[in-house]
Amino acid sequence: MTKDMPMPKDAKIQAEADRNRELLRTVIVGHVDHGKSTLVGRLFHDTGSLPDGKMEAITEMCRKRGMPFEWAFLMDAMQAERDQGITIDTSQIWFHTEKRDYTIIDAPGHTEFLKNMVTGAAQADAALLVIDAGEGVQEQSRRHGYLLSLMGVRQVAVAVNKMDRVDYSQARFDEIEAEYRQYLNSVGVDATFVVPVSAREGDMIAMRTDGDEKANMGWYKGPTVVEAFDSFKMPEPLSHQALRMPVQDVYKFDDRRIIAGRIESGKLRVGDRVMFSPLNKSSRIKSIETWPDSRENPTAASAGESVGITLEEQIFVERGQIMSQVDNPPVETDVFRARIFWLGREPLSVKKAYKIKIGTLQANAKIESVERIVDTGDLSNREAEQVERNQVGEVIIRCKRMIALDEFTENPNTGRFVIVDGYDIAGGGIISMEGYPDQRSLSTVKSTNIYKVTTNVDRAARERRNHHKGGVLWFTGLSGAGKSTIAVALEKALFERGYSTYVLDGDNVRYGLNANLGFSPEDRAENIRRVGEVASLFSDAGVIVLSSFISPYRSDRQRARDSVGEGFHEIYVATPLEVCEERDPKGLYKKARSGEIKDFTGVSAPYEEPAEADFTLRTAERSVEECVEELLGYVGHKFDL
């Protein structure tokens, strides 16, 4: 049982101080065999951190294998690792300097084990990248640097190792430093220090050798590896950012209904009004519950804490929703852009169904398109159909439903995700909404106290009078595809045949109904939302609406379809970009190419082709008359009573 003996005061202060010591997690990365594990072994030895008997044990392991003393065996624990002299899986070990405590994470350098490198690096606050002075900058040196940057580990120091092999040559060191600094810069990382070391000999690990007779690197005036570690900064706490708490679970073990989750950023206080996205229901926080019950419940909590809260109002809350303040919520969307790394055995493909996990949220998703593959060697881009194992690239991901998330640059914890293929986590990525709107305002009813009015003339009666059904022919396609031309010609033909029709055209509504909207992704989405609602009203009135809008986003068209209902017909005017650009009736493509117009669909903003259009028109191969002819048949078939 705990014995209560008063502690001497000094010891108490000491204990307090120890518990508040900083703990920094540092990962060691770099190309295979460049000496990462050796460096860790040596670091432990030179700082007096090895447990008793470890040196003897390692000596014995090496003797048994008939090989010289190998520092790497401290970390390389598997027989397979020792026998092959290679690190297979990442490992962790603790040590401290005067300044603070460290968790050192050793990562493998072989491409085969990139998934293990990522596992180690993702847990780190800072990194030391090791480069062999003889071999110089290699494939994994670059790839690891790139991945660190992608994952947000931006504090990086570099060790140029095995200086003993190059006669401690300053020229060789300078060469490598220049080359690798430049690479890191191009991926947005500024190396804190580049340190020449010999892990095997212990030069510049914990001790400087300039003063003594060894004086191997008297020319080097910078810090040792240990000093470079101590110069890293502790990560900033996220408590000053907007509140984000992904709901982990809802417990009803007793008469309390407790919402469990970890605060990823920001703060919360009892009495705060909070909102849960994507359903956007809000409530006040009633209490923050804790155990043991003998201790008083706190009234506030902030980033990093795992909490259990109760709410004033009994609103529907479930795992995967994000709790935020009402006025600073996350993005709501079903589609986003991502920079990803792929670790799966099977390539990442647009054909397969995947699951994604963002925080506690899980959603079924598809890769809509692979935008590009990045060569981490020279940072060049190329097109591809799929992302192969260990590649990085940019993709568009579409989920089966609306989800809440943040851009990675806004909030790393809610702006990154993993992709699950079958039973396995097979990739990860960071989110960007570039070119895509926040759909929050589009799906939220802002005013309350709205009651629907039912009228005495129903839709069927209107249709009987018109002799045809009401509905919408929704023309979508690139600028210059021919949407308006065909819609106008078709309207004339329909009108002459006795149909009630009306054309809603992009340019026209922008003079009136949507005069307050521009061309940002959000405004485009709002533009289409309004048009969809207007089309829905017309169609309810028994009219056949011909709407012609680029409407580039699939989710916007889906929303219009949902609003109109059964009578919605998506007509894809499938004219290839080259043809549209050649026609360029308004000279817009030229301006877009020169950069004069920004966010131009097909050039600098995405166009998402319909997955299942109700009707597709190939205008490149047909005249306007032929298109109208085809559509007349379609309308007769679909709209006549």
Added chain:
Amino acid sequence: MDRLDRLEAQSVYIFREAFNRIDKMALLWSLGKDSNVMVWLAKKAFLGHIPFPVMHVDTGKKFPEMYEFRDRYAEEWGLDFIREECPPIEDIDGEGLGPAARSAARKTAGLRMATQKHGFNGLVAGIRRDEQSMRAKERVFSPRGLEGNWDFRDQPPEFWDQYKTDYPEGTHIRIHPLLHWTELDIWEYTKREEIPLISLYFSKNGKRYRSLGDQDITNPVDSDASTVEEIIQELRTTKVSERSGRAMDHETEDAFERLREGGYL
């Protein structure tokens, strides 16, 4: 938040993920300091309730103090307690194993049988990375094969607190909520939270147990530390590794690796 708050918050997060994602789980309670901290953290995670069974796989060879402790706190903490037994040592194939390793293999067999009997898909275990270099390579959610085996040469990636929670029928996941704690952290937390402990950890006649296993294969270490505070002081300066009193780790270089591959904790 200080260091202990952060450790606690992370462990609570892990517990809650496991409970939400895993069908049928149990917490392995070995009665030692780590697993007591674990029970404590589970009570924190679920606000006083532990919504899954707490299981002791008994070798029958624990110290009497341990059994006393178990019976008292199973009751006091309101645990849904299960006791399972290990098969007799004669049933264990001891080829190439020293006596201590064979004894450990018996525990593994007991664990496998209990897991199958109850159909558990998840076992929460209190191992830490700093205990032993093979454990240092573990994942927080670590899949086990049909026979409870660990494929340590090909572990799943694990990052950004996204864990492996999808598993094929018949296999299970080991969940390690204390993986990121150190021995010193355990003691500091035990002190702060006033978590009860078995008296064998405290020095008697110049010796104490640092790690508790079966009576016949665990040895005490030299120590005068007879309070939690003194133990914390001792750990700050010691260079003796925690499991030095555990015989099975030392019989051969790969003893522990082989045990763990077979499903040992």
